[in-house]
Amino acid sequence: MGIAILILMAVGVLLMLTRILPTAFALAGLALGIALISGAPLTGAKDSILTGVLQNGAVTLAATMIAVLLGSWLGTLLDQTGIGGTLVRKIVEFGGERPAVVALGVFAVSILCGSITGSAPAAMLAGVVGIPAMIAVGLRPVAAAGTVLMGISAGSPLELPVWQFMSDALGAPVSEVRTVMIRLFPIAFVVGIAYVLVQTRRGARHAWAVQLDRPKARVRRGDAPWYALATPLVPIVLALGFTVPIVPSLLAGVVYALVTTTRWGDLNERALRSLYKGFEVAAPPIALFVAIGMLLAAVKLPGAKTALTPIVAAISPSSPIFFVIVFAALVPLCLFRGPLNVFGLGAGVAGVLVTGGIYPMTAVVGLMASYNQVFGVSDPTSTQTVWAAQYAGVRPERSMLSTLPFTWVVGLGGMVLTAVLYL
């Protein structure tokens, strides 16, 4: 039975890889298939297909969905109020004579954007002005895209919606997730800076280059006042410094952005309009979270659990050293919508690791967070990579080749950290 489930998962991965099915639909289908194979009853209060997997599974990640929605709302506000654009413009104005300074500045802005909202919206927030600005001061296009992506990924250990996701998906308290994440952040931060310095080390590249078919219509927005530029720091300072829960931390950021940039008369309209736009931005991840919730419910069904646990236990390395070696070697499986993609089948795998009691919960959080660091930057099929690379005028695969050696090191660092601390 366990083998049948694994074959089904392989088919699911194939469907996602070949893009026959969108990830969310494939995961929901997988959840249904796993539930059927593991012999769950159709109806019943608990552990049934209709109630356990579809009804309860769909709302497992409800708190994550709200966090993602608020992050998207705040991200939209950073864009619409001009805060994001102003940050990048100021960096170029103050540091434009030195390409490395501009790149480090955009890297820092990308961390902030990545700590608010994930994936493509964060890349756009930092990159719409940041990528062409870096190219204009002499960075290679592939390095400009890579700098934004490395920054967003370095920000993701501080991304409150990701904390909520790990907490909801694995059943870990937010405080434990936070502990893992703030230890992972310095690794991602230092390696990200190394990436930027390596890319700018050879000095500025000056060219006679013509950008073709770049979307030209950049919206012209005024400068946001300087004190509004602190907005992206508000949620993380509250959540980290004052252990304020995730939803109020993000809401505080929204309020700060609004009152520092918007006249009283326009407040309601701007707040509502950006909120609705935030729904639009959050639609893809929320659809995914509904499906992941179902998948998690399916792999936790008694039948699936008894079938999968022995197999997973047999192939999971138990010594800390093998844990690091094996999982670091498996890094490519989190790319291209592979089975270790944290925002895909990987969440199901993590669920099995936790419910089967194979590793301590914190170790699984560390493992998933490590994979997230690689996936978030280098996966040439993830929306932020595709957007940033194409906007810079390079192929996503080239962007992957440029960043993967660095993100792999971050992932490895995260796994060593996990093994040392939690195994």
Add this chain to the structure above:
Amino acid sequence: MNDLELAVELLRDTPTHENRTGEQLRSWAQTALEYGDELADTDMPVDIQVVEREGGVRKGELLLAEHQRGTVIVYTDALRRTEEVARERGWAVTRESLRRAAVAHEVAHHQLDVRELNRRLGHTARLGPFRLRGHVAGADEIAAHRFAHRRSGLAVSPLLLTAALAGRN
């Protein structure tokens, strides 16, 4: 369009200038063009290596030449493409003058002093209480185009060619 107008357009398309007034951009463009003229008139020893290569016609970018650490790479396929575009518009641009312009553009980047250019542009960057001499993105590119035009004897301005390649006119 004359060079000044084209230079203003170039600045307008450069990120960070989204909210500048036309007047401001015009004055910066003027200063940058004058700086390019001045550079072209100064005789400086050119210590630079030129290599030719294919591979400048890329998805999303047409790369005519680039330079890093004293080596200029001229992309011959991009020059051919540029020659075609010029011919379609009836501009008498020769391959040789185009190549000279591409090399000169990079020589300009090699020789121009961004700090000196920024000093002349006289822009002040402000952030709340902070004031600092600001960087004007794109101004060096204008100076390089003017320098290349003067040094290569190209029949049309590189600014005009660039705009044509980008499909802007």
